C-alpha cells in the first residue's frame with residue numbers, strides 16, 4: 001500500500017495505482033486527462049523516486065522529477081508528498 005499526501009490530506013492507494021483520480025478528488029484541476037493541457041501540474045515535495053517515470057507528454061511540457069502532471073503519474077510504492 002502506498003501513501004499519497006496532498007498538502008495536509010493523506011490517501012492510501014495500492015502500489016502501482018494511478019494518482020489522477022485521487023488528485024482530482026482533492027481539488028486539483030483536471031481538463032484533458034491525457035498530458036496535453038498542463039492543468040493538473042503538481043509540485044513533488046517528497047518521494048519523487050516513488051512515482052513512475054516521466055511520460056513523453058510530461059517531457060513535452062517541460063516537467064521534471066519535481067514537477068509532474070498528476071494525470072500521468074502512478075505511485076510505485078512508499079510515500080509521496082505533493083502540493084499544487
Ligand code: FES
Nearest residue numbers: 031033035038071
Ligand atoms: S489534465 Fe491535462 S495534462 Fe493532466
